Amino acid sequence: MSSGRTRGIILHVSDHGEADKIITLYSPDLGRVTGIAKGAKRSKKRFVNKLEEFSLLQIIYRPARGDGLFILSEADLENAYLxxxxxxxxxxxxxxxxxxxxxxxxxxxxxxxxxxxxxxxxxxxxxxxxxxxxxxxxxxxxxxxxxxxxxxxxxxxxxxxxxxxxxxxxxxxxxxxxxxxxxxxxxxxxxxxxxxxxxxxxxxxxxxxxxxxxxxxxxxxxxxxxxxxxxxxxxxxxxxxxxxxxxxxxxxxxxxxxxxx
Ligand SMILES: [Zn+2]
Structure with a gap:
């Protein structure tokens, strides 16, 4: 998986450690993928109210080392389906x-x-x-x-x-x-x-x-x-x-x- 930009609907979110979140989303060009949003529980700016299940996001990601998870660099909310x-x-x-x-x-x-x-x-x-x-x-x-x-x-x-x-x-x-x-x-x-x-x-x-x-x-x-x-x-x-x-x-x-x- 290389770096890139895509859209995706979040299917699952879970907390990871003190500060991070793990998200699984379905993207039209990547399919089902799982990534980590570092600092998502602390960073109010980058991810607040965006990493919710069933939201449609536009994301920028980069590959992570080893475990196959991508790193979520940025997320923009396209539709929260509130x-x-x-x-x-x-x-x-x-x-x-x-x-x-x-x-x-x-x-x-x-x-x-x-x-x-x-x-x-x-x-x-x-x-x-x-x-x-x-x-x-x-x-x-x-x-x-x-x-x-x-x-x-x-x-x-x-x-x-x-x-x-x-x-x-x-x-x-x-x-x-x-x-x-x-x-x-x-x-x-x-x-x-x-x-x-x-x-x-x-x-x-x-x-x-x-x-x-x-x-x-x-x-x-x-x-x-x-x-x-x-x-x-x-x-x-x-x-x-x-x-x-x-x-x-x-x-x-x-x-x-x-x-x-
Ligand atoms: Zn018959």
Whole structure:
């Protein structure tokens, strides 16, 4: 990593020793990278109120020796997305998106689409948008960008297209739909879709981000989509998404895949 200037959305911040902070950010040209802001806890001038999770920064950095961390020399705030910090539901969804982005990306593996998706998500959360719908769209599109797009056009076993009058579920192990007819033969985990949610996700999977902004997904459909995407993701990662329990609580939902809390 050489010296340079870039933009990035902060995914994680932690204190380091007496004076420093460690930040992980997602940049369109560097991907996910982690650096150290020396003196960030003391220096009021250079970094104050800038190194907050989910903020979009313009930074100047230089390489560090040895451990792969970069050194954050300067940071300018491009967008603090302030209302994420003052609305609990927006904050929870930002945490969910940040955690998924950390899990589905590798260091120094830039994908401008993932950066755009993160920036879209933080911007949408500051608008009057249902955070659960934003979470569902982010999750779906991140899976696509990371190479795990669920195949939602037709039954993955008999090839029957999605149409009314037939029920469909997501086959978690395959990442494809299965139709009701094939469903009877499946003993593995499947998650049933309502036709409305399924049609929404099909549309959202390939829409431009600016058109995605206009899609209105109801709270129930958003929650249904999230439950399915979350289970699919658990299967892919073999790991829990910690922010999920808070996302689920936002909807006041008791879901079968989560013990009641
Ligand atoms: Zn089928």
């Amino acid at each position: 209302s994420i910090r003052t609305h609990y539901d927006r904050y929870v969804v930002a945490m969910y998106a940040g955690e998924l982005a950390l899990r589905f990306t590798r260091e120094h593996d830039p994908d401008p689409e993932i950066f755009s998706l993160l920036a879209w998500t933080m911007q949408e959360l500051t608008e009057e948008r249902d955070p659960l719908a934003v979470a569902a769209f982010f999750h779906l599109r991140l899976l696509g960008a990371a190479g795990y797009e669920p195949q939602l056009a037709r039954c993955g076993l008999c090839n029957a297209p999605v149409e009314n009058g037939r029920d469909f579920a997501l086959h978690v192990g395959r990442g494809t739909l299965v139709c009701a007819r094939c469903l009877n033969e499946q003993r593995e985990a499947v998650l049933p879709f309502s036709m409305q949610t399924l049609k929404f996700l099909q549309h959202a999977q390939h829409a431009d981000l600016k058109n995605l902004t206009r899609l209105r997904l109801s709270r129930n459909n958003a929650l249904e989509a999230l439950r399915i995407l979350h289970r699919y993701t658990q299967h892919l990662l073999q790991h829990d998404i910690h922010a999920w329990s808070q996302v689920r609580k936002l909807a006041g939902a008791q879901t079968p895949d989560s013990p009641s809390a």
